Amino acid sequence: MMFATTMRVGPIGFRIGSDWSAPIAGLEALYRDYQKPDDGIPHFTVRLEATRFWRRFIRPSVQIAGDHTLPEALPLPLAQAVLAAEMAMNLQMALGQRHFLLLHASSVERDGKVIILTGESGSGKSTLAALLGEAGWRLLGDEFALIEPATGLAWPFPRPISLKNDSIAVMEAQVGAERFGIRICGTPKGDIRHLIPNVTALKGMDTPAQPALILFPRFGAPRAVRDVQPSEVFIRLTQASTNYVALAEPGYTALTRLVTQTSARAIDYPDTASGLALVEQLWAELA
């Protein structure tokens, strides 16, 4: 392809090719402090292509493709190409990853123990993880938690955090402009701005840790904490996993171990400050 870059996020190497230079420049800015793939060989290849040759120039629109693809991925405008790249990288993981049980969750670590935050889009898991990452925790990732079946450990996958809408301002108030990507407006999920994880997260991206607490956050409801039974945790995590079925027995074993060895709470919180306080309180009760 005409333009290309590579990067390694935690244990996974990516190669990204593009018909245009701008998406590669955008990605190289976001991933400037990341390592390159081990052995120089990426695990996954992603392509950002014009739907037709002339669509490189006229109303350019980005089709995502790669080693693992879905037939009906919709193209995005060129201005949202960095988001397209992120979606394509997610797709490689969701469809092609067989070495880790993948949970659609954010995760943070302190004292060698990990909190996994999982919930639907809008539950606030990305924002909470981003805030915790600036408040003494090590961010492992905001999109996927990688559970290694053989050890039960959670591996970091600290991609730039994809902040949406109101959470952009929340983080802009805390973090210097040099750690942000450009603001991408009018995406299918509203406005998006990427936040580069801090040095602790990037330096620690090769260090896994033991899961200790699973949280199901819900933003916008009055403060409440509820115990979640292992059976419910199990079912909710099968729904949050993109490859539980594909992993078959190792996936079942890994998930059973995670659920039986980790306590779980559902938390409702009206605003980010009380959300953070709740997380710290539950963490203290755990110790």
Place this chain on the structure above:
Amino acid sequence: MSERVLCAILTDPSRAAHLTTDQWTSVLTIAHAERLAGSLAHRLSGLVLPLTVQSVLDAARLNAEAGRAHALWELEMARRALAPLGCPIVVLKGSAFVAAGLAAGQGRLIGDLDILVPRSRLDDAEAALLAAGWEWAKPNAYDDMYYRRWMHELPPLIHKTRDRMIDVHHTILPLTARPRPDAEALISNAVVLEGSVSILSPADMIIHAAAHLFADGELDGGLRNLWDIDRLVREFDQGNAFWDSLNQRAALHHLNSAVDRALRLAQVLYDTPVRTRVRRKWTDALFRARLLARNGWGQNTRRPLRFAFYIRSHLLRMPPLLLIRHLWIKAFGK
């Protein structure tokens, strides 16, 4: 360039020791694009490989193993649904390779379940599958008519809970294609596996793969189909009797030219041992170029050639007037 490297290490895994990192990167991507990653993983197992290559191939192998379990289960479901018919159920293509434990099935990805039943039992088979939870995947009147009138299979059926497709064939080429394979002979020569489904006889299995590749489609995924043929030939080749029967059966099904083409190209790309006389044709170079039309990013290349083969596939499938009518209806819905 990189597609040839993929063919070379599939053929002779010891050559993998000489690959550069850039070649590995391209080969892994092309192997995924050609749906050969699982086969490559199987061929290279036991070799010392770069860690990332090992990791990617391990994932491909696990993926193929899970696919194999799904395919066998789907076959068993169809077998149970069709058992009351009491007629032969001949399983075709990838599902047949794994059901019979053939080398061609090792690491192979399997899509739909393809089966062959006697044409006289087609209606019964359809009714039995509908009663057991399969549904029509293309509920469009023209498509439905098109399949029933001109094709070699029922309109595809999909299972409503397992979401898996089954193609029920009554022969191996569209009725509109020029060669008319002898479907009754395919079924009467089929080999019964333990447990009541059958597979095609060795010669017919190779002929079917060649027909599918060179007398039907536009050669998409052709490297994988040709790899099937290489594996089948190497496994079934037990001397002159095999080659005689391959020639005789190919003549019976009017598919000598497709089979010869498959053998020549398999020999060129995978060094397949061919112990029968096959005359080279100048057009082989075009077919070879079409099979290798992909770059190191997994993108399609050689667009004009691809388009020419696309046109060819339609001309093979039906006579020109019928083709014009078909394309007209597809384009304008009338």
